Amino acid sequence: MMRLRLPLLLVVASLATACSGPKAVRGGPGTDRPDLDRAAMSTGLDREDLNYLFQENIDRLLASRAWQSFRMAPTRPVIAIWPIRNDTTEHIDNQLNTLLATLESRLVESGDVLVVSRERQREMAQEVGLQNTNAVYDPATVARLSKQVGAQYYLTGKIQAVDERAEGERRVQYTLTLQLIEVETSIIHFQHTSVRTKAIVR
């Protein structure tokens, strides 16, 4: 009887192991799965992609001629940061807001400019009934509001995507464009575009 039961138990045990459900894991730097963040899970933009797109733009901005002139200026210019317009096929507005906070921190830490609190800008947009409307991306409105909060320059941008499907594949080409614009003149003092492509292939 035992001879029969032991293999049966082994089969049941192995089946149970094979059928065990999904489990939560920890990954990234400092864990035993440091590469967990690297795998692409979809054609959407994950933290890796957004960090890359932003990092390249911020590095270029801080190395730009316009930024050099800010460093040399007798008084530090005031800069407002406005939302980045999401023109992609992915719901990434929350991630973009997180990265704008990172951008704000980098600019403040640089000590080269004075940065208008985004919280204050949000309040102002709310006061004039523009929060959650499309007007926060309208250049004329943004320039007007920037002037009201005392900024000489404002940073804005947009993230766009070319999304294509073909038999058995989908490819999305993302571009993030960042612009530094002078409030009074609307002159663009800095502009850079970084690119990243995601795809589902077989």
Next chain:
Amino acid sequence: MDLASGDLRGAEKKLNRLLGVESSRDLPAAYGSDTALTLLERATVLQAMGEYRLSARDFTAAEKELEFLDIANDTAGEIGKYVFSDSATKYKTSPTEKLLINAFNMINYLALGDLSGARVEARRFQVMRKYLADYFPEEPHGAFGSYLAGFVFEKSGEPEAALRHYDEVLQQVDVPELHEPIRRLAALTPFRTPRIEAVLSQPTLASHVPEPPATDEPEAEEGEILVVLKTGTVPVKQAARIPIGAAMGLAANYVSGATTLLEYGLFKVVVYPELLPHENRFTGGSLVLDGRSERLFTLTDIAQEIVAEYEKVKPKIIGAALTRMIMRAASAEAARAAGRRQSGALGFLAAALVEGTLVAMDRPDTRSWSMLPAHVHVARIPVPAGTHDLRLQLRGRSNAEIIRTVEVPPGGFAVVDVTTLR
């Protein structure tokens, strides 16, 4: 799931049980063969309940899974489908359903006042529509999605994109309520098609003098209310039986294998999924805003689109069922031959056992997005910014009235979304 009593909470609970989650706040931990479909059902119920944020999340999660399915090989599922049953594979959406996912999700974001989120869904709709148009150019789809995408881009200050989508609507149905927005948008972009030219050539009423499009500028005091009424549910699939001879007549071109083997089989009928109309309680409605009657336009007959789409693929489905019958008969004949080596009776029993077992395993795929609304009715009403009283009378086998107070911001819009699911 019977929603005749309108018990949306009960339906939500049942769907959560099917998904293996405690509440609608949770997404399933793993995706089985029906999970994406169950999520679509829950998203529809949540939208009917006005839980737009949760509904949007469910539609997005289901769409991502379905996209992977479209692209993946699904090898194991395909093998199971051929030998045993259609229902062994993961559920795949039809072209009509694919486009409606983004259309319904646009409503979620519009109802939340999230124009940015609605634009994402509008663009996703655009990509899918283009993809389907490339592969099925003779089948225009998605008037409802095009209508909403046009609205989203119009409100986003993108006149050309808006006009393109309104032109897609005109390709399928003439919506007189769109003529005025088309005139306003045409003043801002050179984009033209023969359909748009035809609208522009029609005389305008004195009160319909073209004005600049509504924007989010604070000085624009007039706003707009978009009413979307979704009534009933589409026909659902149920197992139906058809004699083999009749099935061969319908689907001979899609059958593979030796059809003569069917003569030896014990079963002389083919079981396949057939669409059966749903007895809907509500089929339309009328609208009164601030005491004045407004027209509700029936934009899309989704039920009819689903039936037309299914009728096209039905011969293939019956053909696949016949092919599976042939394979079962072949397996039974092999068992009969093996049994006969011992005795004639054993051969018969072995064949009957094999065929009977395989028949029991072969269930026709009756899965479908059963809570998909049957009809979509829309109204667009320009109004002064402020508070408005809206009364929606539902009509059909039953009558009901829905009363809403609608706040329209200056220069903005408000969306009133009603889903009956019965």
